[in-house]
Amino acid sequence: MLYSEVAATYEAMEATTKRLELTQLLADLIVKTPNELVDKVIYLTQGKIHPDFMGIEIGLADRSVMRAIAFTSGHSLKEIEKKYYHFGDIGSVAEDLLQNKGQITLFSEQLTIERVHDVLDRIAKASGLGSLGLRLRLLNRLLADASPKEAKYILRTATGKLRLGIADYTVLDALALAFTNDKGNRPKIERAYNLSGDLGLVANNLALNGLKKIEKFHIKLGHPIRPMLAERLDSGKAILEKMGGTAALEYKLDGERVQISCDSHKFWIFSRRLENITSQYPDLVELSKSNLKGKEYVVEGEVVAIDINTGAYLPFQELMHRRRKHGVEKAVNDYPVSINFFDILFLNGKDLTGLPYQKRRNILVDIVKDDARVNIVPSKVATTVEEIEEFMASAITDGCEGLVVKDQKSVYRAGAREFAWIKLKREYNGEITDSLDLIVVGAFHGRGRRKGKYGAFLLASYDPVNNDFRTVCKVGTGFSDENLIKFFNILIPIKIPNKPNNVVSKIDADVWFNPQVVIEVMGSEITLSSVHTVAMDTVRKGNGLALRFPKFMGRIRSDKGVSDSTSNTELLKMYKRQKKLISKHSDNTH
Numbered sequence: 240m241l242y243s244e245v246a247a248t249y250e251a252m253e254a255t256t257k258r259l260e261l262t263q264l265l266a267d268l269i270v271k272t273p274n275e276l277v278d279k280v281i282y283l284t285q286g287k288i289h290p291d292f293m294g295i296e297i298g299l300a301d302r303s304v305m306r307a308i309a310f311t312s313g314h315s316l317k318e319i320e321k322k323y324y325h326f327g328d329i330g331s332v333a334e335d336l337l338q339n340k341g342q343i344t345l346f347s348e349q350l351t352i353e354r355v356h357d358v359l360d361r362i363a364k365a366s367g368l369g370s371l372g373l374r375l376r377l378l379n380r381l382l383a384d385a386s387p388k389e390a391k392y393i394l395r396t397a398t399g400k401l402r403l404g405i406a407d408y409t410v411l412d413a414l415a416l417a418f419t420n421d422k423g424n425r426p427k428i429e430r431a432y433n434l435s436g437d438l439g440l441v442a443n444n445l446a447l448n449g450l451k452k453i454e455k456f457h458i459k460l461g462h463p464i465r466p467m468l469a470e471r472l473d474s475g476k477a478i479l480e481k482m483g484g485t486a487a488l489e490y491k492l493d494g495e496r497v498q499i500s501c502d503s504h505k506f507w508i509f510s511r512r513l514e515n516i517t518s519q520y521p522d523l524v525e526l527s528k529s530n531l532k533g534k535e536y537v538v539e540g541e542v543v544a545i546d547i548n549t550g551a552y553l554p555f556q557e558l559m560h561r562r563r564k565h566g567v568e569k570a571v572n573d574y575p576v577s578i579n580f581f582d583i584l585f586l587n588g589k590d591l592t593g594l595p596y597q598k599r600r601n602i603l604v605d606i607v608k609d610d611a612r613v614n615i616v617p618s619k620v621a622t623t624v625e626e627i628e629e630f631m632a633s634a635i636t637d638g639c640e641g642l643v644v645k646d647q648k649s650v651y652r653a654g655a656r657e658f659a660w661i662k663l664k665r666e667y668n669g670e671i672t673d674s675l676d677l678i679v680v681g682a683f684h685g686r687g688r689r690k691g692k693y694g695a696f697l698l699a700s701y702d703p704v705n706n707d708f709r710t711v712c713k714v715g716t717g718f719s720d721e722n723l724i725k726f727f728n729i730l731i732p733i734k735i736p737n738k739p740n741n742v743v744s745k746i747d748a749d750v751w752f753n754p755q756v757v758i759e760v761m762g763s764e765i766t767l768s769s770v771h772t773v774a775m776d777t778v779r780k781g782n783g784l785a786l787r788f789p790k791f792m793g794r795i796r797s798d799k800g801v802s803d804s805t806s807n808t809e810l811l812k813m814y815k816r817q818k819k820l821i822s823k824h825s826d827n828t829h
């Protein structure tokens with residue numbers, strides 16, 4: 240199949256942000272694609288060459304790519320830099336220069352999907368010290384045969400900037416449409432995705448074996464299972480009612496969620512975002528080897544930084560020192576961690592996700608040997624509000640954020656946020672006590688002490704139905720000088736177009752960013768707002784929702800992607816819950 244077909248679809252995708260249209264365009268492309276290539280088309284369309292958990296990224300820098308364009312187009316680096324300054328996007332620079340160069344040579348060979356994927360894969364795998372020359376030579380050869388439009392998309396992919404706005408949901412809908420002609424089949428396909436974290440693999444299975452086989456999809460060791468997530472409620476009473484009078488309470492530890500997959504002697508550690516973080520935690524591999532019984536397993540737990548002398552939990556920020564590629568050994572010594580298991584999903588050939596929580600927990604207790612660094616998360620079965628309050632108090636005293644309350648009868652629902660798990664953070668009394676994870680979409684220039692940096696940020700939440708980002712608040716408090724420097728360095732404004740198409744905002748920021756960075760903020764309440772656009776027209780016509788008095792909590796949630804941020808529906812629920820609490824409060828006082 241020719242890459243030009245893919246490039247033409249990308250161009251059409253760029254012209255819309257409407258999810259239905261994007262889904263249809265992708266479904267049409269999948270239908271045209273030979274079955275054995277569907278996985279590659281899916282990866283490429285999401286700007287990747289492999290699923291994220293494989294950790295293979297092309298990641299060429301724009302600056303290096305300029306050299307390849309100079310070679311292919313015959314223009315000087317200076318000219319290219321000037322164009323780059325104008326367009327702000329390396330893909331558009333190549334398209335423009337190659338267009339001016341005129342017709343491609345007669346000897347050029349039309350690019351196929353296989354070739355583009357294969358060369359990008361080789362470029363990615365050739366990464367490392369001294370490999371840049373080889374990578375650029377590979378890229379040059381590809382560009383020599385590319386049309387201007389193809390060059391644009393190849394370069395955006397090679398620099399990690401192909402942002403077509405194709406979310407996982409859109410791919411799942413498109414697969415259902417393309418292979419079964421019925422979006423209603425999406426849950427069956429989604430189940431396989433939840434168990435493998437690999438859309439390409441699922442697409443490939445569907446294309447080659449059909450829907451019947453997909454329904455029998457099994458967990459694969461070494462592939463991350465999408466995490467089960469918790470809903471929020473504001474009181475022990477509400478939780479007990481929801482769970483039918485009895486519930487299992489667990490400490491909510493404040494660390495990093497990990498999933499450890501073991502196949503005999505091979506280990507993989509996955510983050511909450513399904514990235515492969517095995518190399519950051521060699522100590523967890525050793526601890527799993529020594530403290531877990533079983534040849535094959537998938538377990539989940541929270542890694543927490545600890546004080547090695549007292550064993551006390553340390554704040555989440557300490558774990559940031561472990562997010563590094565080099566000097567891991569030293570970091571392992573300087574920043575010791577404990578692993579606190581809370582679930583088991585697979586053991587010795589058996590998928591345990593269909594077992595009720597209490598059975599899984601019993602199996603976990605059976606296979607884990609506790610010691611100073613390896614624990615099972617403290618738990619307790621409760622039937623009264625007092626028991627919940629008491630356990631909450633000890634969780635807080637022990638340095639936890641609160642509790643995760645679990646329905647004892649519930650199976651493990653991969654990828655779902657439901658009331659089978661409910662998080663409870665201290666007491667709610669009409670004010671928000673839980674933080675929100677919001678996406679930075681824009682910024683405002685700083686004044687006074689913040690001159691030369693950003694002074695405030697425009698935050699948004701992701702709307703999966705409309706596939707766009709809608710503003711929630713402007714935040715300027717809670718930032719240390721160090722934070723401000725960091726934000727200035729990591730948030731690079733986009734140049735063209737001014738505001739990304741997929742950001743819905745009534746506020747004009749000074750600079751705009753591609754929605755990527757998720758930060759944790761706290762606010763006093765959620766109010767109706769004519770300025771902010773999240774959940775627009777849902778509660779009242781002409782009004783969205785806004786977070787009042789937002790404050791940055793000091794944490795960039797690099798463990799979360801934009802689709803893991805606090806969603807518009809969660810905000811709406813929080814708004815409604817808060818309204819109920821406020822009216823209850825005023826009832827009590829009158």
Ligand code: ATP
Pocket residue numbers: 466467468469470489490491492493494495496511541581616643662676
């Ligand atoms: P948060 O932002 O509150 O960490 P989240 O969006 O990452 O939440 P939720 O499902 O809302 O995920 O909350 C559960 C999270 O709490 C898990 O992802 C995990 O990192 C953490 N956690 C800590 N202790 C537990 C526990 N005992 N059981 C399950 N999750 C736990």
